Amino acid sequence: MIKKNWMYWLFFLALFLAPFYLTEFRLSLLGKFLCFAMIAIGISLIWGYTGILSLGHGVYFGLGAYCMAMYLKLEASGGRLPDFMEWSGVNKLPWFWKPFEQPVIAISSAIIVPVLLAMFLSYFTFRNRIKGVYFSLLSQAIVVVFVTLFIGKQEWTGGTNGLTNFSTVFGFSLSSPLTQIVLYLLTVVLLLSMFLFSRWLTRSRFGRVLVAIRDSENRVRFLGFNPTTYKVFVYSLSAAFAGIAGAMFVLQVGLISPAMMGIIPSIEMVLWVAVGGRSSLIGAIIGAIVTNGAKSFFSENYPDIWLLFLGGLFIAVVLFLPNGLTGVYQSVRQRKKQGEVRANEASSHVLQRVSRF
Amino acid sequence: MKPVLMCCSVSVDFDGFYALQGADLKVYPHEVRFLIGPNGAGKTTLLDVICGKTRASSGKVLFYSHDITDMPEHKIVQLGISRKFQSPSIFHQLTVWENMELALKQDRGLFAVLRAKMSEADRDMIITLLQRIELLDYADQKAGSLSHGQKQWLEIGMQLIQFPQLLLLDEPIAGMSAAERERTGELIHEIARDCAVVIVEHDMDFVRRFSKQVTVMHEGKVLCEGTMEDIQQNEKVVEIYLGREEKAC
Ligand SMILES: Nc1ncnc2c1ncn2[C@@H]1O[C@H](COP(=O)(O)OP(=O)(O)O)[C@@H](O)[C@H]1O
Ligand SMILES: [Mg+2]
Secondary structure, X not given: OOOOOHHHHHHHHHHHHXXXXXXXXXXXXXXXXXXXXXXXXXXXXHHHHOOOOOOOHHHHHHHHHXXXXXXXXXXXXXXXXXXXXXXXXOOOOOXXXXXXXXXXXXXXXXXXXXXXXXXXHHHHHHHOOOOHHHHHHHXXXXXXXXXXXXXXXXXXXXXXXXXXXXXXXXXXXXXXXXXXXXXXXXXXXXXXXXXXXXXHHHHOHHHHHHHHHHHOHHHHHOOOOOHHHHHHHHHHHHHHHHHHHHHHHHHHHOEEOHHHHOHHHHHHHHHHHHHHOOOOHHHHHHHHHHHHHHXXXXXXXXXXXXXXXXXXXXXXXXXXXXXXXXHHHHHHHHHHHHHHHHHHHHHHHHHHXXXXX | OOOOEEXXXXXXXXXXXXXXXXXXEEEOOOOEEEEEOOOOOOHHHHHHHHHOOOOOOEEEEEXXXXXXXXXXXXXXXXXXXXXXXXXXXOOOOOEHHHHHHHHOOOOOOHHHHHHOOOOHHHHHHHHHHHHHOOOHHHOOOEHHHOOHHHHHHXXXXXXXXXXXXXXXXXXXXXXXXXXXXXXXXXXXHHHOOOOEEEEEOOOHHHHHHHXXXXXXXXXXXXXXXXXXXXXXXXXXXXXXXHHHHHHHO
């Protein structure tokens, strides 16, 4: 077991040790990518394992991020009204902002709010047996609704600019390198926990029910399972992952705006998973890191061609790599193994011939 | 004796086309009941109504004393009715063993499944059943890689491991070799020691060889019931069904 999985452990070890070998700037980039990797794990669970394609995970990410950002904004305002509210002529903190002065409430909301929305959406669609493209479209519609709402209600949400200009978290300065390293390490710990939990899920009987639902949902019903319960659970779990990712993202990036939860980011999230290999959890993590790494490389060096590259990547993956990078790795390993077997067979043939003489 | 299953004048309306028009059926414990009839007679639809896949527009379906007419599919299964579909519907991406594992009679609630562990008894049961359907050697293979006949057997095995009280089989021998058919016929009679079986079959030789009670359906209704000999005497049946077959020969 340990022997077989040494690559995973090496990978996570490398992540833990990153503060020692990456510059501050690169570390904060990596921290951001790892937040995206959390979302990718969730999407792999629902899409890769269960066959539910959600094009709306930007919303769950955004809601988690806004919950955390509201707390940071209030802390930065030090008892006064947040700046953007003053600008738009609000003179009293709205009632629903009030609880976010409490860090416990803000942090738990970053999980609970996305989960409640996901449960609501998935329960009513899956119970009514709405599947496939119809569900994907519906999840996109939710994105449009939320983005419009968040832009429109500027006095409550900061509008297009979103929430930014934070200073401290629990009294620690967000700009201090030490705080950033602690937040980075916390991100790695959370990512590792999500990975291990999801791995346990997918390897249990529960995971087989998910794959069975992907294969033939009706058949699952006729074995006495209610697929709706399973789909709602796994969909809400992925929303929880996205919410946590949003909260950690805001802490490290210091900004959340409606553009980050919109349709394009939501589709990109699916793309990360497609690149990594959708039915592999580690593949999803690597896909998120590689795609976003490429994105920042291109936007640093060739900002104009990033979108072209993204489109090209998507086409390449769909056409040539249905199982993503993980699929490539697996087929290379298999070929190598077959090669070894053939070599062994060949040598034993030789031996047999030799021994005949 | 109380019937296991009672269908009382069941009708099914597909947007104005009545696939069933008041079908009645009673099945008793340990019975193997064959359903025959020309294509489009409504045999599959009747099984669909019993297992909840299709809803009756009128009429009632009783399982012992439970009214299952409007019950969700998974609840009907949990009561003890299991269904094998016309085209083998197993989980291709799972191994043979995993297919059997999901089919085990178990608490299918989410949290029960999250905590589920394979007990010794379950393991033995799967092994015994896999031996019975001759798939033990294939336990670790993906079900998608099995031959057509093996898929049919796997699906039958997945029904058996649920220990149903009523088993519904839709054309289980389609695509099987002669030897496989023979073995399936025997298997069905072994099964009937523990439960009632309703089986739709087209192959008249198979019906002749393995049936006791046969129900003939025609145009959404039950035309008549009896042994194969009785039925062959029935003029109406000869006219609509057997006659046509004989003529064709
Ligand atoms: N979902 C459906 N919608 C419309 N018509 C259907 C549907 N399913 C079956 N039918 C029709 O109902 C009739 C009975 O079909 P079926 O029960 O499959 O017959 P059998 O199994 O006896 O050959 C056929 O004429 C078929 O075309
Ligand atoms: Mg049929």
